[in-house]
Amino acid sequence: MGNNELIVNNPLRALGLEDKSGGVQAMMGLVMARAGLGKTAILVQFALDCMLLGNRVLHVAIGEGVDKTRTWYDDILSLLTDGEKISSIPEIMKNRMIMTFKESSFSKALLEERLDDLVKQNIYKPECLIIDGYDFANNDRESLEGLRNFMNDRGLKMIWFSAVSHRDDKRVSLDGVPAPCHEVDSLFETVLLIKPVGDAMKLDILKCDSCKLDPGTTLMLDPSTMLIKKG
Amino acid sequence: MNKDLSKVRNIGISAHIDSGKTTLTERILFYTKKIHAIHEVRGKDGVGAKMDSMELEKERGITIQSAATYCSWKSVDINIIDTPGHVDFTVEVERALRVLDGAILVLCSVGGVQSQSITVNRQMTRYTVPRIAFINKCDRTGANPEKVTRQLRDKLDLNAHMMQIPIGLESDLKGMIDLITMKAVYFEDPNGETIVEREIPAEYQAEAQTKRETLLEEVSMFSEELMEALLEGGDIDTQLIYDAVRKGTLALEFTPVLMGSAYKNKGVQLLLDAVERYLPCPTDVVNMALDLKNEEKEFAVTNSPDDPLIMLAFKLEDGRYGQLTYTRTYQGKLAKGDTVFNSRTGKKTKIGRLCRMHSNEMEEIEACGSGDIVALFGVDCASGDTFTSEEISCSMTSMHIPEPVISLAVIPKDNKAQMNMSKALNRFTKEDPTFKTYVDHETGETIISGMGELHLEVYVERMKREYDAVVEVGAPQVAYRETISQKASFSYTHKKQTGGSGQFGRVGGYMEPLEEGDYEFVDSIVGGVIPREFIGSCDKGFKKSLEKGSLCGAAITGVRCVINDGAYHAVDSSDIAFQLAAIGAFKEGYLKAKPIIMEPIMKVAVEGPTEFQGSVMGSINQRRGMIIGTTEEGSYSAVEAEVPLSEMFGYSTALRSLTQGKAEFTMEFASFKPVPKGVSEQLIKAYQDERKNA
Numbered sequence: 001m002g003n004n005e006l007i008v009n010n011p012l013r014a015l016g017l018e019d020k021s022g023g024v025q026a027m028m029g030l031v032m033a034r035a036g037l038g039k040t041a042i043l044v045q046f047a048l049d050c051m052l053l054g055n056r057v058l059h060v061a062i063g064e065g066v067d068k069t070r071t072w073y074d075d076i077l078s079l080l081t082d083g084e085k086i087s088s089i090p091e092i093m094k095n096r097m098i099m100t101f102k103e104s105s106f107s108k109a110l111l112e113e114r115l116d117d118l119v120k121q122n123i124y125k126p127e128c129l130i131i132d133g134y135d136f137a138n139n140d141r142e143s144l145e146g147l148r149n150f151m152n153d154r155g156l157k158m159i160w161f162s163a164v165s166h167r168d169d170k171r172v173s174l175d176g177v178p179a180p181c182h183e184v185d186s187l188f189e190t191v192l193l194i195k196p197v198g199d200a201m202k203l204d205i206l207k208c209d210s211c212k213l214d215p216g217t218t219l220m221l222d223p224s225t226m227l228i229k230k231g
Numbered sequence: 232m233n234k235d236l237s238k239v240r241n242i243g244i245s246a247h248i249d250s251g252k253t254t255l256t257e258r259i260l261f262y263t264k265k266i267h268a269i270h271e272v273r274g275k276d277g278v279g280a281k282m283d284s285m286e287l288e289k290e291r292g293i294t295i296q297s298a299a300t301y302c303s304w305k306s307v308d309i310n311i312i313d314t315p316g317h318v319d320f321t322v323e324v325e326r327a328l329r330v331l332d333g334a335i336l337v338l339c340s341v342g343g344v345q346s347q348s349i350t351v352n353r354q355m356t357r358y359t360v361p362r363i364a365f366i367n368k369c370d371r372t373g374a375n376p377e378k379v380t381r382q383l384r385d386k387l388d389l390n391a392h393m394m395q396i397p398i399g400l401e402s403d404l405k406g407m408i409d410l411i412t413m414k415a416v417y418f419e420d421p422n423g424e425t426i427v428e429r430e431i432p433a434e435y436q437a438e439a440q441t442k443r444e445t446l447l448e449e450v451s452m453f454s455e456e457l458m459e460a461l462l463e464g465g466d467i468d469t470q471l472i473y474d475a476v477r478k479g480t481l482a483l484e485f486t487p488v489l490m491g492s493a494y495k496n497k498g499v500q501l502l503l504d505a506v507e508r509y510l511p512c513p514t515d516v517v518n519m520a521l522d523l524k525n526e527e528k529e530f531a532v533t534n535s536p537d538d539p540l541i542m543l544a545f546k547l548e549d550g551r552y553g554q555l556t557y558t559r560t561y562q563g564k565l566a567k568g569d570t571v572f573n574s575r576t577g578k579k580t581k582i583g584r585l586c587r588m589h590s591n592e593m594e595e596i597e598a599c600g601s602g603d604i605v606a607l608f609g610v611d612c613a614s615g616d617t618f619t620s621e622e623i624s625c626s627m628t629s630m631h632i633p634e635p636v637i638s639l640a641v642i643p644k645d646n647k648a649q650m651n652m653s654k655a656l657n658r659f660t661k662e663d664p665t666f667k668t669y670v671d672h673e674t675g676e677t678i679i680s681g682m683g684e685l686h687l688e689v690y691v692e693r694m695k696r697e698y699d700a701v702v703e704v705g706a707p708q709v710a711y712r713e714t715i716s717q718k719a720s721f722s723y724t725h726k727k728q729t730g731g732s733g734q735f736g737r738v739g740g741y742m743e744p745l746e747e748g749d750y751e752f753v754d755s756i757v758g759g760v761i762p763r764e765f766i767g768s769c770d771k772g773f774k775k776s777l778e779k780g781s782l783c784g785a786a787i788t789g790v791r792c793v794i795n796d797g798a799y800h801a802v803d804s805s806d807i808a809f810q811l812a813a814i815g816a817f818k819e820g821y822l823k824a825k826p827i828i829m830e831p832i833m834k835v836a837v838e839g840p841t842e843f844q845g846s847v848m849g850s851i852n853q854r855r856g857m858i859i860g861t862t863e864e865g866s867y868s869a870v871e872a873e874v875p876l877s878e879m880f881g882y883s884t885a886l887r888s889l890t891q892g893k894a895e896f897t898m899e900f901a902s903f904k905p906v907p908k909g910v911s912e913q914l915i916k917a918y919q920d921e922r923k924n925a
Contacts, residue, residue, distance in 0.1 A: 065386055066860035066871055085746065090904065098860030105863060114861070117845035123852040 015211045015219070015228070026151055027209070028187060029160045032178060033194035038201070039162035040064075041226035042194065043130050044072045046160050048080065050128040051095040055157065058118075058126035059096060060111065062133030063103045069132075070098065079225045097124050103135060108146045115154065129159040136163045136180040144184050165193075175207050175215065194221065203228060236534060237512045239602040241310045241559065243327045245355070246337035247345040251367045255337060255493040255502075256300070256311060262424065262500055263302035263309070299546070299557050299604055301587045301594075304503045310604040328358045329627075330545045330559035330604065333510030335502065336364045340374035340490070342867075344382040345838055352387045361480050361511055363487045364389075365502050369397055370404045370492040380488050390479070391486040392446050395501065396439060398432065407490065407498055408435055410443045411472050416501060423496025447472065453479040473508050480509045513602035518561055520617070523574060523624040530625075532561040536600045539563050539620040540571060543627040544612050547662045554658075556607045557588070561627070563620060566598035571618040574626050580618070584608035613661045635667050636831040636876055636900050638680035639687055640705035641694075651700035652677070659690055666690060674925075680710060683898065684880065709877040711914065712829040712903055713780030714789040718743040721820035722796065725812035728803075735803035736761075736812035738769055739796030742820045744789055750777055751791040761797035765809040769794055772813025781821065782828055783914040784921075788903075792817070828911050829903040831876040837886065839894025841868040846889050854878035855907070873901055877910075 031042045047057045061069045073096065077089065099114060118124040129151070151159050165178040172178050177185035178193070185191060191207040201221035205213050213219075220229040246252045260266045300311050312327040328334065334355055338348060355362055364383055366376045376397060383391035395407040398415060406417040414428040415435070431439050447467070451458040454475035460467050479485025489505050491498015514534050520541055521527040532541055540563030548555040565571065570581050586593040586606045599605045612618075617626045643649040656668045656679070666681045681687045684707055694700040722739040738761070745751050752770045761769065777787040797812075835856065837847045841863060847870050848858055856874035879898060886894055906914065 066862055070859065094857055097858055100860060100862045102864050110863075114844070114863075117848060121845065121849045121852060123848055123858065 015205070015208070015213060026156060027158050027189040028148060028151065029158060029190040029192070030163060030177075030181060030185075030188045031160065031192050031194065032163045032165050032181060034167060035164050037194045037196060038221070038226040039164075039194065040069075040072055040132055041076060042192065042203070043132055043160050043162055044076045045227065047096065047128065047130050048073065048076060048092075050158070051092050054095070055127040056095045056125060057097070057128045057130060058115070058124070059098045059130040060106075060132065061098060061100045062106045062131070062135070064100060064133060066098050066100055069100070076227075079227055097126070103133070106134075108143055108150060112150060119154075127155075127157045129156055131159060132162045134161050134163065136161075136184070141184050141187070144187050148187055161188075176204075177206050196223075199223065201226070236514050236602050238307045239310075239512050240307055240506055240510050241312075241330065241332045241513065241602065241604055242506060242510055243312045243331040243334040243360070244337060245328070245334055245351040247339065247342065247348045247351070251339065251493055252337040255335075255365065255367060255499065258493045258496065258499045259309075259311065259503060260300065260302055261422065262503065263304050265300070265302045299588045299606070301604070305507060307507045309503075309506060312604070327545070328354055328360050330543060331360060332513055332516045333506070334360045334362045335506070336362045336486075338364060338366050338379050338383075339371075340366045340369045340376050340379055341371050342838075343375075343379040344386045345869075349386065352389070356483075359483060361483055361509075363480065363489060363502075363505050363509055364391055365498075366488060366490040367493055369400060369490050369497070370402060370495045372401050374400050374404075376400075376488070376490045383486065383488065389486040390449070390484055391488050392449055393442065393488045393490070394446070394476070394505070395488075395490055395498075396435070396442055397490055398435065404492055404495065404497060407501065408439045409501070410439060410446050411469055413439065413443065418497045418500070423499070426500055450475045450479060450485070453482070453485065477509045481511050481515055513561075518627070520561070520625045520627050523626055527626075534562055534601045536562070536564045539623045540565055540618065541623070541625060541627070542571070542618040544607075544610075544614060544616045544618065547612075547614050547658075548606075553609050554611065555586075555588075556610045556612060558605060558607055558618070560599055560601050560603045560605070562601050564598060564600040570621070572621055572624070573612055574617045574619055574624055575613070576616075578611075580610050580612075582607055582610065614664060635665060635680035635682060636710050636833070637683060637687065637707055638678050638710055639707045640671070640674075640676040640678055641691065641702040642676060642705070644701045644703065648700045648702060651698040652694060652702055655690075655694045655698040655700050659693070676705070678708075682900070707880060709830060709875075711783055711785035711831075711906075712789075713782050713785050713787045713826050714829055715742060715744050715787075715821065715824035716827050717825050719820045719823035719825075721816040721823075723812055723816035723819050724798070725808055725815055727808075733800075733803040734805060734808035734811065735798075735800035736765065736768075736805075736808040737796075737798035738772075738794055738809065738812040738816040740792065740794035740816070742790055742792045742817070742824055744824075745791040746789075749788040749790075750774065753791060753793040755793055755795040756797065757795075760799070761794065761809070762799055762804070765799065765804060765806065766794075768806045768809035769797075769813040771806075772810035773817055775810070776814050776817035776821070780826060780828075781818070782826055782911075783918040785828065787821075787826075788829075792820075828906045828914055830906045830910075832873050832901050832904045833876050833879060833898040834901040835872050835874045835879070835896055835898040836869060837872075837894055837896040838867070838869045839890050841866050843890040843894055844868045844870065847886070847894060850882075850885060850889055854882070874898075875904075875906070876900075 031039045033039045047059055050057050059069060101110070147159065163181050169179040171182050173182040173185045175185055175191070177191050185207065188207065189209040190211065193204040193206055195202045195204055201223045203219040203221050205215055205217045207215050221227070222229055244252045244256055302309050302311065312331060336348065336352065336355070338344060366379050368374065369376060376393065380391050380393050383389045394411065395409055397407055398405045406415060408415050408431050413431060415431045417427045417429065419425040419427055447461060450472060451461050454471065457471050457475045460471060476485060476487055480487060487505060487509055489498065489502050491502065493499055518532045519529045520532050522530055541561040542558045542565065543561065544556045544558050546557035565582060565585070567582060567585055570579050572579055585596050585599055586608070587596055588606045593606065596605065619625055641652065643652045659666050660668055666679065668677060668679045671678050679687055679690065681690070687707070691702060691704055694702055718741055720741040722737070724737040725734060727734040752773060754766050756766065773792045777790065780787045835851070839847065844861065851858055851870065851872045851874060854874050855878050856872040859871045859873060862869045882896065886896055
């Protein structure tokens with residue numbers, strides 16, 4: 001199995017994210033779910049897809065350790081390759097850097113400082129940013145707007161966030177985006193929601209300005225692997 | 232006389248470098264009345280701590296060899312192995328963990344869980360060693376035991392819970408509140424030897440109550456009786472809590488966290504109580520041995536003194552009176568004058584003297600039994616050997632030994648040094664399986680190899696100090712490897728006719744990359760084109776070829792050689808002819824198989840104040856390093872990276888100047904990876920030049 005095969009076979013192709021945007025326009029995406037339903041698994045699939053396409057990914061894990069985050073990548077990659085040993089994997093992994101922060105210490109300013117450190121010293125210049133564990137409940141719209149501007153200023157192609165929704169918080173936006181992101185949904189081009197239905201796991205496309213699927217479409221996830229089911 | 236094994240604790244003390252574990256051990260010896268005065272590690276009295284028995288350790292303030300010692304606390308006998316904190320000496324830590332039943336994981340209350348704590352914890356998990364955590368240095372500015380406990384949970388994935396809370400912190404540290412007895416404990420007198428229990432100060436009452444409730448809730452998971460007692464309310468028997476904590480600890484599902492400051496003589500006695508209460512005795516742990524008479528089938532040792540003897544030699548030391556062998560007895564008993572069998576060599580040995588070790592002092596004993604850690608005199612063996620009684624033949628499970636990654640040439644100054652060096656190297660290789668030595672046939676130089684710069688540096692120093700072997704040392708060399716990247720065929724005929732009987736042999740087949748392992752030989756010869764008696768000769772020839780590759784002279788690994796064709800001559804074919812044919816065939820195939828050079832890549836963790844994170848990352852980048860990740864926690868950050876070993880020489884100096892000495896790093900071997908093209912060309916050129924000049 002080669003890189004190309006991996007890219008083509010990636011279950012994310014089902015979303016057709018590249019079809020409308022043509023990969024030019026910067027975009028912010030959001031994966032939402034209740035706690036423990038597999039948001040990180042979906043984010044890591046996006047990150048791996050970026051990496052396989054030759055982009056550099058900076059994975060910011062808030063409240064999570066480096067080792068645990070690495071394990072996510074190893075596990076998902078092993079599922080994508082069916083456990084096959086692929087010689088290009090070490091090379092692909094050079095396109096990933098993990099940065100972890102404590103919940104209380106993460107801020108846009110700190111991220112900016114760290115990223116500039118990397119770029120100015122020519123150590124690492126990411127094209128995609130994954131922010132896993134961003135605290136939407138305690139950060140306002142302004143901070144998110146700041147991150148959007150940051151994406152544009154630094155020439156990032158995309159930022160993917162994860163957010164935790166709560167069963168008892170019934171607030172939703174017009175597009176159906178649940179709290180705590182219901183008031184900031186306009187800042188995102190794509191919003192996906194993981195929902196357990198019986199034994200199955202569904203991925204609802206609440207909003208997708210840059211994919212071929214229309215909002216309201218539902219994809220199925222394999223509950224054991226959290227990979228998007230093809231077909 | 233049979234000893235009550237429930238009163239024995241074999242424990243190790245492991246931690247990150249500079250967490251104060253040697254000071255802690257020193258205090259333990261003081262409170263257990265093994266020593267009568269306290270000497271600091273880098274103390275002004277020039278005596279040094281008791282456990283740092285080697286001069287070098289005293290000088291550097293680090294513990295290199297694990298010194299074993301014995302003491303008694305209340306009703307239990309405790310054998311302590313003080314283990315090194317530097318990752319270069321990891322095999323010492325691993326060996327100690329192999330023979331221990333429980334361990335104390337020492338952490339600095341300021342630095343918290345650092346990279347070496349993670350390594351040590353991983354090792355403890357590998358050997359299923361139940362542990363208690365001791366948060367030391369609570370008197371230091373920035374001490375935060377709560378943060379460290381959280382880190383134990385988050386970073387080490389331990390179900391860690393504080394058994395105490397401190398009364399005051401930093402320079403204001405006064406004592407601890409025991410959350411089980413709900414008493415405030417103070418340590419009085421100049422050396423903290425008098426323990427005074429008082430009522431909990433009013434300002435700590437609420438906090439202590441809340442923390443106790445959380446603790447009991449957690450601990451009750453391990454005891455139905457305790458859970459019932461909690462539900463019923465009212466007073467709870469403290470023994471019930473102790474039992475539940477012990478159960479959780481032994482199952483590796485709970486880690487009791489104690490705290491204090493060994494340096495300020497606070498909290499050490501409570502730690503000793505915890506060792507007695509929560510850590511396992513020899514019968515609580517299942518140790519497996521391999522039955523050598525029954526296809527190495529695993530069986531559990533019995534711990535019974537009435538069964539045949541099984542004893543593991545886990546450490547050797549060259550003392551004033553010859554070789555000193557540290558052993559752990561797993562079952563049976565041994566008395567002075569008894570004869571034992573070394574199951575590796577099959578040799579009989581009479582035990583002349585038995586001693587309990589107290590750092591570098593000893594106490595002669597008449598006999599030892601199951602669970603004991605004692606030293607034997609005058610026994611010729613290697614580290615890791617198993618001794619048994621005559622009626623059984625078994626071996627304790629082998630230990631995980633990493634491959635050396637760095638080497639350097641040692642050249643003795645004169646003949647006397649040459650002799651002494653041989654003695655020293657003979658001893659060191661027996662003592663430490665990660666330390667290897669060989670003679671380079673081309674240069675005639677003696678090469679030593681090990682796990683890191685410091686590892687080899689220490690042995691060179693020991694050669695000088697202990698054996699009076701003054702040696703000149705070459706520049707450290709990275710242990711490169713060569714391997715092939717594609718399949719290639721070979722067909723080589725070795726023919727020599729110079730009068731008398733000639734030499735003839737043809738070897739045909741192919742070689743291909745081997746994913747796991749160093750070398751594999753496959754015989755696919757049909758029809759007897761190479762007679763059976765010469766198949767082994769082909770294998771021998773290939774093996775010889777693997778010793779030195781043609782690119783940079785490094786050993787070749789990861790090759791499968793398959794022979795499927797050949798030819799022989801009824802008179803001229805011989806063992807040597809086929810060996811030479813195989814060497815020729817290998818040479819032919821090797822160049823076609825696109826050989827590449829591999830270098831050792833080290834996993835490097837740099838920890839220090841956040842303000843230096845940028846420059847640390849820069850320094851790693853300059854060294855061809857790949858940054859895996861960064862972790863930021865307040866004012867402290869860690870950078871994890873993979874860096875080629877060849878780029879790490881002198882990094883400690885560079886890091887010190889870059890961070891005003893505030894950051895530190897650890898590294899351990901991660902994997903072998905192909906070197907970049909530019910580096911490969913340089914290495915090939917250097918090797919060619921060297922051969923030209925030779």
